[in-house]
Every structure is written in C-alpha cells, then in structure tokens.
Amino acid sequence: MPDVQEKFIFNHSFDELYPLLNRILAIIEQHCASERHEDLRNNCRLVLMELFTNAIRHADVSSTDIDLLINDDHIRISKSDKGKTFYLPATAEDTGLEFPFNSDLTGKKIIIYRDDICCLCGTLHSPDKLIFSAENNDTGTPPSVSGLHEHYGLMIITKIAGEFVYSYDAGTKVNLFSVTLSV
Amino acid sequence: MITNSVNHEGYLAVELELKEASLATADQFKAEMVLLIDTADKYFIIDFKKVDFVDSSFLGALVSALKYAMTKNADIAVANLNKDIDNLFRLIRMDKVFKIYETLPASL
Numbered sequence: 001m002p003d004v005q006e007k008f009i010f011n012h013s014f015d016e017l018y019p020l021l022n023r024i025l026a027i028i029e030q031h032c033a034s035e036r037h038e039d040l041r042n043n044c045r046l047v048l049m050e051l052f053t054n055a056i057r058h059a060d061v062s063s064t065d066i067d068l069l070i071n072d073d074h075i076r077i078s079k080s081d082k083g084k085t086f087y088l089p090a091t092a093e094d095t096g097l098e099f100p101f102n103s104d105l106t107g108k109k110i111i112i113y114r115d116d117i118c119c120l121c122g123t124l125h126s127p128d129k130l131i132f133s134a135e136n137n138d139t140g141t142p143p144s145v146s147g148l149h150e151h152y153g154l155m156i157i158t159k160i161a162g163e164f165v166y167s168y169d170a171g172t173k174v175n176l177f178s179v180t181l182s183v
Numbered sequence: 184m185i186t187n188s189v190n191h192e193g194y195l196a197v198e199l200e201l202k203e204a205s206l207a208t209a210d211q212f213k214a215e216m217v218l219l220i221d222t223a224d225k226y227f228i229i230d231f232k233k234v235d236f237v238d239s240s241f242l243g244a245l246v247s248a249l250k251y252a253m254t255k256n257a258d259i260a261v262a263n264l265n266k267d268i269d270n271l272f273r274l275i276r277m278d279k280v281f282k283i284y285e286t287l288p289a290s291l
Contacts, residue, residue, distance in 0.1 A: 014207050042267045049238045053206040057240075117276040136276065143279055145253050150246050152239035152275050159274050 003031060004070035010079075011063045012056045021048055024068055024077075031070050032183060040181060043160045044075060047179050050153040051079040054177075059083035071183070074162065078178040085175060086130070086166050088112060088122065099168040100127040109133075112154070116143035120155050122166075129167040132158040186215045193291030194226040195219065196262075199234050206240035216248035216259075225257045230287060232263040237271060246280065262287050 004027060010020055028044050048066075055064040061083040069076040088097040088110060097110065105124050112120040112132075119137050122130040134155055149155075158164050163180040185208050187198040197219065201208055219227065229245070231237070249259045262284035264272060272278050 039270075045236070046238070046271070049205060049236075053238060053240055056206065117279050145246075145250055145280065148246050148250070148280065150243040152242050155275055156239050156271070 003072070004068060006068045008066040008068070009063055010052060010055060010066055012059065012061075014056075017052050017056075020066075021045070021052065024048060024066070027068065028070065028075065032075070037183070040075070040183060043181055044077065046160060047077055047157055047181070050157050051077065051177060051179070054153050055079065055081065073183055075181045075183060076178060077181075078176060080174050080176045082173050083175065085168055088130075099130075099166075100170050103127045113149050113151075115147055115149045116141075117148070118155055120158060125165075128170065129165060132161075132164040132166070134158045184215065185211055186219075188219060191228075191287065191290060194228050194260075194288075195224040196228050196230050196287050198230040198232065202233065202235045204231075204234050204236065204241040205238040209240040209244035212241065213244040213248050216244075217251055220248070220252050220255050220257050226260070226291060227252070227257065228260045228262050228284060228287060230262050231265070231268060234268065235265065237268050242271075242275070242277065246277075249280065260284060 006027065008020060008024065010016060025041070025045055025048070029041060032040055051066070059081050061081050064079055064081045067078040067080070085099050090096040101124060106126055107124065109121055109123045112122050114137060116139055117137055119135045121133045121135060123133065125131050132154060157179055160181065161179045162182045165178045167176045167178070185200050187200055189196045189198065197216070204212070252259050260282040263286055264283060269283070272281070272283065
C-alpha cells in the first residue's frame with residue numbers, strides 16, 4: 001500500500017493553479033520533510049508547474065485529473081485528460097506520429113526535437129505508450145541561438161524524472177502523462 | 184511593468200520585479216524586453232535577485248528575447264540566480280546560451 005494516494009482536479013485557470021500546487025506540495029513536504037529531500041521537493045514543484053502549464057496551453061478540455069502517489073522509494077505524479085492526443089510532429093529525422101501508432105514501430109526511438117544543446121527523444125514502448133529520454137547535444141561550437149527550441153517543459157520533466165511516460169488509452173480516449181521521481 | 188531597468192557602466196540591468204517567473208508573466212516579460220532592445224542599449228543583464236522560481240514558459244520567453252536581441256546585434260546575460268534556478272539553467276543547458284553572472288558586475 002502506498003503511503004499516500006490522492007486525486008485532484010485541476011480546472012485550467014491561473015486562479016486555481018497556485019492553490020492546488022501549494023496543496024499538493026504541502027502533502028509532499030509532510031512525507032519528504034528532511035533536508036536531504038530539498039531537491040526532491042523543488043523537483044516536484046517544477047514537475048507540477050510544467051504539467052499544469054502544459055494543461056493550460058495544450059489541452060482542449062477545461063480540466064485535468066492529477067494523481068499523487070507517494071511510496072517509500074518514489075513519488076509518482078500523473079496528469080490525465082480526454083483532450084488532444086499527444087502528437088509527435090514531423091522532424092528532419094522522423095515523420096509525424098499519432099497515437100495509437102502502428103505496432104511495427106514498437107521499440108523505435110524517435111526524435112521529438114533537437115537543437116544545438118539538447119535532444120528530446122521518445123522510445124515507442126508499445127502502440128499506446130512512449131517513454132521520454134533526453135540527450136545532450138555537444139557540437140563543440142557555440143549553439144546557434146536562432147535555432148534554439150523555446151519549449152522546455154517536456155525536457156525539464158524528462159531530465160528531472162526517473163521515468164517519464166506518455167500513454168494513450170484508445171478505448172477511454174484518456175491521455176496520461178506519468179512522472180516518477182526517486183525518493 | 185514586471186521589469187525595472189537600471190543603467191550601469193557598459194550594460195543595462197533589467198531587474199525582475201517577480202517572485203514567480205512563469206507562464207503568467209512570460210509574454211509580458213518578452214514584450215518589455217523587446218521594447219528595451221529596441222532602444223539603443225546593446226548589453227542586458229537580467230537580474231533574478233527577487234525571483235524564487237522559474238518555469239519553462241519563462242525560459243522560453245528569455246530565449247525568444249535573446250533571439251530578438253541577436254537580430255539587433257544585442258546580447259542578454261543573467262545574474263543573481265538562486266541555487267534552484269541556477270540548477271535549472273544548467274539542467275537544460277541554458278548556461279551554454281546565456282552568460283551567468285553571480286552578481287551584477289560594477290561595470291563591463
């Protein structure tokens with residue numbers, strides 16, 4: 001049994017963002033109060049902010065479910081909604097991709113975006129599940145500023161998380177972003 | 184206004200009058216930076232002294248402002264990052280893009 005398992009509803013507005021953020025952070029702080037968990041608490045705040053702002057910016061629905069699970073060894077923060085499916089746009093390396101994708105692609109690692117400093121990738125774990133990963137891009141020369149990406153939300157979560165997964169349930173049409181952080 | 188500009192020798196310090204630099208203020212920050220860049224100044228240091236927290240939306244606006252600055256032969260640096268913000272800059276390698284000053288320099 002997890003130590004904590006709670007559900008929240010985030011109605012997409014700035015007025016609700018900070019009260020809900022502070023409510024969830026208070027629960028996390030209660031269970032991870034020690035000094036050695038300072039970075040973990042800050043990382044949870046970053047993850048929650050990125051998930052909330054992602055919901056406000058990209059979901060075409062008015063609310064999102066947030067699930068919090070705290071165990072001895074990990075914290076899992078999940079965001080789910082029935083809005084737009086996560087779409088992987090075409091890049092220089094890959095064609096665009098929509099979920100659920102063809103099962104022939106299972107195991108393929110795709111580039112979500114790449115610039116002169118970082119590369120955000122996703123491994124197609126199964127037709128309805130993608131696992132994010134990040135790689136540093138070292139060109140050995142100063143980065144081209146004009147080519148820099150301007151959306152770092154997924155990159156931040158990927159680099160913070162022990163595991164960051166997107167999955168889509170075609171039956172219920174639910175999108176789920178799940179972020180696991182080690183305690 | 185969420186920024187307060189202070190002239191220093193060799194650069195313009197742009198103090199952020201915010202505790203949270205996030206989606207709610209990202210667009211306004213970019214608009215204020217564009218106005219400043221359109222003046223004659225060429226070197227800007229964004230002062231994060233009062234800022235406790237930065238998210239990806241604000242970082243995106245900062246990069247967008249830098250792109251605009253480059254088109255005007257100007258440049259942007261940052262200063263007074265707290266530990267968490269400094270960690271975030273290094274995590275997503277913004278330290279490769281922006282010069283990071285520990286504090287505002289007396290002059291440049």
